[in-house]
Amino acid sequence: xxxxxxxxxxxxxxxxxxxxxxxxxxxxxxxxxxxxxxxxxxxxxxxxxxxxxxxxxxxxxxxxxxxxxxxxxxxxxxxxxxxxxxxxxxxxxxxxxxxxxxxxxxxxxxxxxxxxxxxxxxxxxxxxxxxxxxxxxxxxxxxxxxxxxxxxxxxxxxxxxxxxxxxxxxxxxxxxxxxxxxxxxxxxxxxxxxxxxxxxxxxxxxxxxxxxxxxxxxxxxxxxxxxxxxxxxxxxxxxxxxxxxxxxxxxxxxxxxxxxxxxxxxxxxxxxxxxxxxxxxxxxxxxxxxxxxxxxxxxxxxxxxxxxxxxxxxxxxxxxxxxxxxxxxxxxxxxxxxxxxxxxxxxxxxxxxxxxxxxxxxxxxxxxxxxxxxxxxxxxxxxxxxxxxxxxxxxxxxxxxxxxxxxxxxxx
Ligand SMILES: *Cc1c(COP(=O)(O)O)cnc(C)c1O
Ligand SMILES: [Zn+2]
Numbered sequence: 001x002x003x004x005x006x007x008x009x010x011x012x013x014x015x016x017x018x019x020x021x022x023x024x025x026x027x028x029x030x031x032x033x034x035x036x037x038x039x040x041x042x043x044x045x046x047x048x049x050x051x052x053x054x055x056x057x058x059x060x061x062x063x064x065x066x067x068x069x070x071x072x073x074x075x076x077x078x079x080x081x082x083x084x085x086x087x088x089x090x091x092x093x094x095x096x097x098x099x100x101x102x103x104x105x106x107x108x109x110x111x112x113x114x115x116x117x118x119x120x121x122x123x124x125x126x127x128x129x130x131x132x133x134x135x136x137x138x139x140x141x142x143x144x145x146x147x148x149x150x151x152x153x154x155x156x157x158x159x160x161x162x163x164x165x166x167x168x169x170x171x172x173x174x175x176x177x178x179x180x181x182x183x184x185x186x187x188x189x190x191x192x193x194x195x196x197x198x199x200x201x202x203x204x205x206x207x208x209x210x211x212x213x214x215x216x217x218x219x220x221x222x223x224x225x226x227x228x229x230x231x232x233x234x235x236x237x238x239x240x241x242x243x244x245x246x247x248x249x250x251x252x253x254x255x256x257x258x259x260x261x262x263x264x265x266x267x268x269x270x271x272x273x274x275x276x277x278x279x280x281x282x283x284x285x286x287x288x289x290x291x292x293x294x295x296x297x298x299x300x301x302x303x304x305x306x307x308x309x310x311x312x313x314x315x316x317x318x319x320x321x322x323x324x325x326x327x328x329x330x331x332x333x334x335x336x337x338x339x340x341x342x343x344x345x346x347x348x349x350x351x352x353x354x355x356x357x358x359x360x361x362x363x364x365x366x367x368x369x370x371x372x373x374x375x376x377x378x379x380x381x382x383x384x385x386x387x388x389x390x391x392x393x394x395x396x397x398x399x400x401x402x403x404x405x406x407x408x409x410x411x412x
Contacts, residue, residue, distance in 0.1 A: 011045075012067045014038040014210055017314070025067070027127045027202070029210045037311075038210045039250070040067040047258045049229060052221075057081040059115060059218035065254055066119055067214050073126040075151040079107045079114030080218055084226035084376070089344040090357075094364050098374045100232075101341075102223055105349050109142040109170065110382035111303070112219065112244065117143035119215030120204035121151050129202040133157060133177075135192035136205075137185050137240060137303050138167035139381055144204050145174035156201060158192035160185050163302060166385045184297060186308045205243070209310075213247045220251030223376055224261055231264050233373035236360045238352045238380055239271045239280055239326075240304040242311030249318045269318055270368075271326040272359035274301035274334060274351070280312050284326035289316060300331045300389040301351035303381055325368055329358035335393045337361065338383065348383035351390075356380070 014023040018036030029038050045064055055061035059080025068074060083103045091099035104112035117140060124132050133156035134144040141157040148155035157171050161180040172178055181188040189206070196203035204212045223232065231252070237245045249269065255261040273281045277297035283290060291312035297305035309315070319326060329337070334354035341357050342348050349357075360377045363369045383390060400407055 010069055011043045012069075013041050015041045027129070027207070029207050040210055040214050042067075042254070044254075044258050047260060049225075049260060052225060059118075059215070059222065062218055062221045065217065065221060065251075065258075067211050068119070068122050068126060070126065073122050075118060075122045075125060075147050077108045077114070077118070077146055077150050079109075079118055081222060082106055084223060085345060085347070087345050087377075090341065093340070093344060094361060095371050096364065096369065096375055097372050100223075100227075100374070100376045101345060101347060102219065102376055102378050103347055104219075104378065104380050105347065105353065105382035109139070109146045110385060111139035111143065111350075112216070112378075112380040113139040113143035114147070115218050116140075116212040116215035116243070116247075117204055118147050120144075120202070120208040120212040121147035121153070123208060123211040124153065124202035124204075125151050127202065129153070129200070131156065131199070132202045132204060132208075133192060133196060134204045134206075135159070135185065135189040136171075137305055138163045138385070139303055140205060141171035141176065141178070142167060142174065145171045145176035148176070149174045156192075156195075158188040158195075160188055160305075164386050164388060166387065170385075184295075185306050186293070205241070209243070213243045213250075216244045216247035217251030217254065219244070219378065220248050220255065224252070224255055227374070227376075229260060230374065231261055231267060232376045233266065234268045234270060234363070234369050234375040236270045236272055236356050236363070236375070236377040238301075238304055238356045238378065239273050239315060240306040240309065240352075242271075242280060242309045242315035244380075245269065245271055246311045246314050246318060249322065265322075267322050268368075269322040269324040270359065270363055271315055271319060271324065272355045273326065273328050274299035274304050274355050275328045275330040277301070277305045277307060278328040279307065280309060280315050281326040281328045283312070283316055284319060289313065291316070299351075300386070301334060301355050302386070303350065303352040304355060325363065327359045327362050329355055329362065333358040335390065338390055339393070341379070342383070347379060349379045350381040350383050350386040352381050353379035353383075
């Protein structure tokens with residue numbers, strides 16, 4: 001742990017999201033006064049668009065806006081700066097002239113979780129922790145395990161036992177101690193929280209959460225830079241715990257604070273959840289400020305199967321603040337959307353990405369998006385992680401004899 005005199009030199013502090021009390025940066029995530037979550041607050045240096053333009057193609061190009069004091073503590077496996085694709089084919093189908101897909105399915109561990117996990121593991125290294133871990137709906141397990149491997153730290157993964165085999169295989173391959181909990185994500189999360197605190201393990205999305213969420217801000221930094229520092233009109237974001245949506249808002253706000261973006265108050269934040277685990281959509285539609293947990297999530301979008309979303313309340317606030325909406329889609333709609341994206345743009349996503357695309361479609365149908373709006377749809381994970389569920393709507397190829405006439409007959 002840091003000594004007091006080192007702390008004085010830090011360029012960040014922690015601030016309670018509720019009562020605004022400030023703390024020195026430390027391995028700490030809850031306010032002593034009111035138990036509110038702690039967010040990272042910065043003393044920003046002077047930044048210009050040119051500050052970033054000649055740097056490496058990872059999200060660490062935004063170092064000044066991330067909560068690591070010393071660059072030597074960065075643990076990077078090359079994540080970030082993923083493509084922002086102008087989706088003209090899909091746009092044409094939907095009647096949109098300025099549709100962009102932020103394609104995070106091509107990160108090193110094949111989901112956006114490399115963003116928060118990489119920042120959290122770097123901070124764990126900076127704090128001098130001797131082990132890390134996470135509670136995961138699948139993708140975070142791989143992202144944490146891969147970055148832990150790079151950092152040379154042991155990694156403990158707590159996950160519900162019903163996850164896709166690809167996600168389990170991946171995390172095990174990176175060398176994680178994988179604990180498959182017979183229960184829901186919320187059960188795994190509760191156990192991870194207790195073990196993390198009692199053993200001093202840096203659980204990236206629980207006791208490291210203040211720093212973890214900062215990584216997802218890079219989703220705003222990259223989109224802003226890739227749009228040549230113009231503010232998007234509509235952002236469609238898949239929501240599980242809600243940490244990402246909240247962080248994306250924080251990221252855009254910080255860009256406005258340092259004068260890299262103009263007024264962001266006209267952005268529209270759209271939260272997308274799967275039917276069967278859509279507690280935030282339910283609350284939004286009832287105009288309620290309270291998110292009622294889903295006890296037994298039931299959806300093929302396992303990455304989003306968080307019944308009791310930690311940042312649910314804050315997502316509702318963000319939707320109110322940024323002219324937002326929340327919408328859900330069912331399993332069939334998710335699978336249709338996966339194929340639609342794959343067949344128009346050549347991008348293969350897992351069900352969470354299908355949720356974004358399906359909700360995008362619904363927003364257009366409901367007249368919530370204008371055809372000339374600058375729309376950014378976040379595709380957060382790779383289809384190879386969930387082939388079992390996607391294969392259900394595809395025809396398994398029939399094995400044929402290597403006979404020219406027979407095969408020629410089916411090539412029309
Ligand atoms: C975790 C995850 C999400 C949801 O992120 P939250 O911060 O939990 O809201 C979305 N998409 C994918 C692919 C994920 O793995
Ligand atoms: Zn507080």
